[in-house]
Amino acid sequence: MYKVKIIHGSMPKVPHGYGSWLHYFEEKSVRPVMGCHRSLCYIDYNIDFVIVKRLDENNDSLYLIPLCKNHHSSSDEFYVKDSLVKLP
């Protein structure tokens, strides 16, 4: 499991060739989004995408994860239980 922190601010533009962040995420992770990816959260509705940074990495790589409405504005550090998708 990766520990991450949300990078708040405006979302970048969806990469060319993809209709949405959901489309991009599912193509890259090769499976459907089943719900919030925060560890111990099992909510599967009101899912939105956020940009996070992995706390085990010392670089500028950013990742995309789906989170539920309760969690997508949090500013704490948390574990992700499922896949992260690297931003282009």
Ligand SMILES: [Zn+2]
């Ligand atoms: Zn959640």
